[in-house]
Amino acid sequence: MIEKALKGSSVYWGWVIFLLCIIGAGFIAYLYQLKVGLGITGMSRDISWGVYIAQFTYFVGVAAGAVMLVIPKYLHHYTKYAKVVVFGEFIAIAAVIMCLLFIVVDIGQPMRMMNVVLHPTPHSMLFYDMIVLNGYLLINIICGYNTLLADKKGLPCPRWVKPVIYLSIPWAISIHTVTAFLYAGLPGRHFWLTAIMAPRFLASAFAAGPSLLVMLLLFLRKVTKFDAGEDALQNVARTICYAMIVNFFFMGMEFFTAFYSNIPGHKATLEYLFWGIGEYGNLVPFMRACIVIGLAGIFILLVPPIRRNPLWLAIGCACVFLATWIDKGVGLVIGGFVPNPLEVITEYHPTFPEITIATAIWAVGGLILTILYKVAVSVREEEQRI
Amino acid sequence: MSMDRRKFLKVAGLSTLVGLGSSGAFELLKPGRVDAEMEHGHHHGEHHEKAEETGPKTRLAMLIDIKALTREKAEKIVHTCHHLHNVPNWGDPKNEIKWIWEDEFEHAFPDSYNEYDEILEHSPFLLMCNHCDEPPCARVCPVEATFRRPDGIVAQDYHRCIGCRFCMAACPYGSRSFNWLDPRVMLKKEMAKGRKLNKRFPTRMRGVVEKCNFCVERLAEGKKPGCVEACPDVMHFGNLADENSNVRKILRERVSLRRKLELGTKPSVFYLI
Numbered sequence: 001m002i003e004k005a006l007k008g009s010s011v012y013w014g015w016v017i018f019l020l021c022i023i024g025a026g027f028i029a030y031l032y033q034l035k036v037g038l039g040i041t042g043m044s045r046d047i048s049w050g051v052y053i054a055q056f057t058y059f060v061g062v063a064a065g066a067v068m069l070v071i072p073k074y075l076h077h078y079t080k081y082a083k084v085v086v087f088g089e090f091i092a093i094a095a096v097i098m099c100l101l102f103i104v105v106d107i108g109q110p111m112r113m114m115n116v117v118l119h120p121t122p123h124s125m126l127f128y129d130m131i132v133l134n135g136y137l138l139i140n141i142i143c144g145y146n147t148l149l150a151d152k153k154g155l156p157c158p159r160w161v162k163p164v165i166y167l168s169i170p171w172a173i174s175i176h177t178v179t180a181f182l183y184a185g186l187p188g189r190h191f192w193l194t195a196i197m198a199p200r201f202l203a204s205a206f207a208a209g210p211s212l213l214v215m216l217l218l219f220l221r222k223v224t225k226f227d228a229g230e231d232a233l234q235n236v237a238r239t240i241c242y243a244m245i246v247n248f249f250f251m252g253m254e255f256f257t258a259f260y261s262n263i264p265g266h267k268a269t270l271e272y273l274f275w276g277i278g279e280y281g282n283l284v285p286f287m288r289a290c291i292v293i294g295l296a297g298i299f300i301l302l303v304p305p306i307r308r309n310p311l312w313l314a315i316g317c318a319c320v321f322l323a324t325w326i327d328k329g330v331g332l333v334i335g336g337f338v339p340n341p342l343e344v345i346t347e348y349h350p351t352f353p354e355i356t357i358a359t360a361i362w363a364v365g366g367l368i369l370t371i372l373y374k375v376a377v378s379v380r381e382e383e384q385r386i
Numbered sequence: 387m388s389m390d391r392r393k394f395l396k397v398a399g400l401s402t403l404v405g406l407g408s409s410g411a412f413e414l415l416k417p418g419r420v421d422a423e424m425e426h427g428h429h430h431g432e433h434h435e436k437a438e439e440t441g442p443k444t445r446l447a448m449l450i451d452i453k454a455l456t457r458e459k460a461e462k463i464v465h466t467c468h469h470l471h472n473v474p475n476w477g478d479p480k481n482e483i484k485w486i487w488e489d490e491f492e493h494a495f496p497d498s499y500n501e502y503d504e505i506l507e508h509s510p511f512l513l514m515c516n517h518c519d520e521p522p523c524a525r526v527c528p529v530e531a532t533f534r535r536p537d538g539i540v541a542q543d544y545h546r547c548i549g550c551r552f553c554m555a556a557c558p559y560g561s562r563s564f565n566w567l568d569p570r571v572m573l574k575k576e577m578a579k580g581r582k583l584n585k586r587f588p589t590r591m592r593g594v595v596e597k598c599n600f601c602v603e604r605l606a607e608g609k610k611p612g613c614v615e616a617c618p619d620v621m622h623f624g625n626l627a628d629e630n631s632n633v634r635k636i637l638r639e640r641v642s643l644r645r646k647l648e649l650g651t652k653p654s655v656f657y658l659i
Contacts, residue, residue, distance in 0.1 A: 038566050044566075045479065045554075108550075112529075125526065186558075188522075343493060
């Protein structure tokens with residue numbers, strides 16, 4: 001089946017080579033980081049996690065988003081998602097691989113990575129994160145591959161795959177819950193120490209993952225013979241809209257608790273992120289843009305006549321994807337470190353090699369997704385010919 | 387391999403304490419208590435039972451006398467510690483490594499800051515690892531590279547640490563430093579300018595986390611922690627679990643503060659004010 005990725009137009013190969021070039025540049029930057037140390041990044045004693053862990057957190061959400069298609073299809077037998085589910089699962093595969101890569105590039109001694117397995121530590125949330133992420137990758141490879149193979153052969157999916165698909169539902173919830181627990185269980189980091197962290201992570205995940213899917217499906221409809229179907233697209237868009245509203249509602253609750261209680265520690269990070277503290281405020285434009293873009297996305301996806309226009313649908317999804325990315329991929333992780341435990345403010349400025357490495361991991365995700373989607377589209381096109 | 391090393395450290399540390407206790411040079415533990423502490427060697431039935439009745443375990447603690455602390459003394463303590471542990475001086479806050487450092491009351495106790503207490507406001511404070519009884523850093527570490535020893539020291543295994551920096555996010559005191567760059571490169575530069583390396587303590591590699599270790603390597607040799615030796619009138623070190631210890635005697639007489647008690651970490655560093 002995978003051989004279908006080897007036959008493509010010159011545009012397809014041009015895109016693949018473009019991604020490979022970015023990956024190559026990132027690889028060189030990573031070799032430099034391995035040689036010199038993480039000091040080549042913008043991270044510091046005060047901001048000890050940066051772009052890498054922030055991207056990791058965001059893409060765990062993107063991966064978990066696939067479940068928004070699996071639930072209607074397999075629990076409610078919503079057949080209009082039948083052709084689309086595999087595209088969601090493939091996003092999950094690409095996103096989880098990106099997450100694992102972001103962890104690898106973030107740790108100071110990657111050659112000791114297997115210590116996590118050699119010395120299993122059940123009191124560390126990272127131990128569970130390792131299990132759920134790798135498990136989710138495996139589950140999605142099994143489900144995605146087998147459902148697509150069955151479609152290709154024109155047979156129903158093998159019966160043993162069904163339980164694995166059902167397992168993928170709680171598992172998707174678990175990956176983002178455990179990732180939220182990485183943050184929400186730390187004393188002395190007021191911004192992260194909130195019980196609503198996991199629910200908010202899930203809400204933003206269910207907006208982010210499917211919005212990427214809708215954009216990709218619209219793109220596929222334009223450039224290939226595969227059409228996901230208008231009903232499927234519209235319904236995913238509704239899901240995204242609800243999830244994004246819940247996400248912003250949760251965010252509003254964080255504001256209420258912090259500002260009505262008037263406790264300085266709880267207010268500090270929100271003040272830093274949205275208004276700036278004193279001379280420090282380099283994330284303020286990002287966070288304000290997040291609110292505006294996110295609200296625009298909600299509006300576009302909420303109003304039926306606008307949502308039914310494919311161009312607006314794509315723009316609405318892009319808004320949601322971008323807003324959730326700023327929220328989680330920029331503000332959440334960096335914000336947790338500002339101010340630091342001594343209530344001193346240090347700002348974070350990612351460096352060029354750091355961004356090159358992060359971009360390369362995006363490109364790896366893009367490449368995996370390109371190959372998987374090429375295969376899936378080829379299978380679907382064959383189906384439609386028959 | 388690492389497991390063996392850790393057990394060795396525990397046993398080595400504790401057997402040293404036996405030596406210290408019996409010599410009487412430095413009051414830490416009574417020999418009977420030490421036996422109770424030993425995880426594997428409890429064959430001294432009588433002492434062992436007695437120790438178990440009295441219950442408390444060893445819990446090493448540091449008292450910092452703020453009234454006796456001056457900026458000169460603080461500088462001397464920091465210098466001594468960083469020399470003893472080959473801590474490089476990067477000279478910039480981004481890459482800096484610090485085991486103990488001078489800071490202000492406002493930063494040491496951000497939640498208890500009292501703008502009307504002008505004495506405390508202008509006093510120098512020394513900040514370091516609190517060797518918490520319930521250390522969040524050890525709880526989050528995915529490889530047990532940082533762990534609480536039975537004597538209360540929160541230790542760091544530089545050979546197991548994978549450099550994920552989860553402990554740095556978890557520590558509510560900002561006490562942990564990461565080797566963003568190769569510390570040996572900086573030490574070499576400093577040595578060219580006349581810095582002496584302490585050959586009795588290892589240098590670290592880049593990509594691992596480090597912090598104050600209560601001078602566990604000196605305790606093993608029967609010495610006091612470096613900061614205590616540098617300024618014995620400011621730094622007091624002893625066993626909190628022993629009600630007759632030097633530190634308990636001082637705590638009975640003086641008012642003391644501990645950082646962020648509300649977080650439940652139970653710090654073992656006390657500030658005498």
